[in-house]
Amino acid sequence: MPGTTLRAALGLIPRRRPGSLPEVELADRGVTVDREHLATYDRVCGFRLSDRLPATYPHVLAFPLSMRLLTDPGFPFPAIGLVHIANSITLRTPIDSGARLDLAVRATNLRPHDRGRQFDIVATARLNGEIVWDSVSTYLSRSGDAPGTKRDFPAPPVPSASWRVPARVGTDYAAVSGDRNPIHTSRLGARLFGFPRTIAHGMWSQARCLAALEGRLPDAYTVDVQFKQPILLPATVHFAYADGTFDLFGKRPHLAGQVTPA
Structure with a gap:
């Protein structure tokens, strides 16, 4: 990871980049x-200690591969500054912590977004040749001249829980996930990218929501999440769940997420 972090920083140096995904x-x-x-991941994200992997944990295992892909000189966007939007x-089946997994990642589906361009990082985990887990992470590369849009936020649902999110969540999750994007770990780094304070990782917030649903999730399921406004740290957030859908919100x-049995 130190090498990919350096490449991510070097990727901010302006240069001509290819117009397509590798x-x-x-x-x-x-x-x-x-x-x-x-165990450390479970504690940071709020999961109970278990020999089963949380559904979000293979994302951490595959993250070094994703970073190698995103920081390759041939990748069309700088890794630092990408926004994880979905x-x-x-x-597909419970994964035991003793499993030996074959991981793979690739980039696909480059397409326009009203604030720039977006693409997907597809990750898979195989056990004995069979896919047991897969993930599609959608990232936005914002254009400097992309206009902002005024947003009207709907009335929030009735919360079932409230959590205090301390400032250290950014650095704690960065340490356990390897995702050391400065918007999560450095007030100065966050300000350079337009945030007044550090922000929580989107994958931390997704994991924290699934941790709140432990005991209510099926053995096999799909969870779809849209990341909305960032959580500025520290913060108090509210969680609501009903009929397979869940929301995390403050002001x-x-x-916004949904769980569908596989």
Whole structure:
């Protein structure tokens, strides 16, 4: 990860970039879980300690591959400054912490967005040749001259829980996930990208919501999430869940998700 972090920083240097996504898949075979790392992840995200992997945990295992792809000199966008706007995870079967997983990532589906361009990072985890988990993370590369749009936020649902999110969540999740984007770890870095304070990782907020649903989730399911407004740290957020849909919000909506049994 130190090497990819350096490449991410170097990617901010202006240069001519290709106009298309690289047609390449990166893979890592026989990946095993460090149980101490898993326990730390569980604590940071609010999961109970378990020998089953949370649905969001393979995303952390695949993140080094994603960073290698995003920081490659041939990638069309700088990794630092990308905005994670959506994620869809399908857990096809429970995954034990002792499993040896074959991971792969690729970039696909470059398309326009009203604030720039967006694309997907598709990650898969296979066990004994069968896909047991897959994820589609959608990232936005904002254009400097893209106009902002005035947003009207709907009335929030009735919360079922409220959480205090401390400032250290940014650095704690960065340490356990490897995602050290400065918007999450540095007040100065956050300001450079237009945020008044550090913001929570989107994948932390998704994991925290799933942790609140432990015991109510099926063994196999798909969770689709749209990341809305960032959580400025520290913060108090409210969680609501009903009929398979959930929301995380404060004064503004932060996340909207849905769980569908597979």
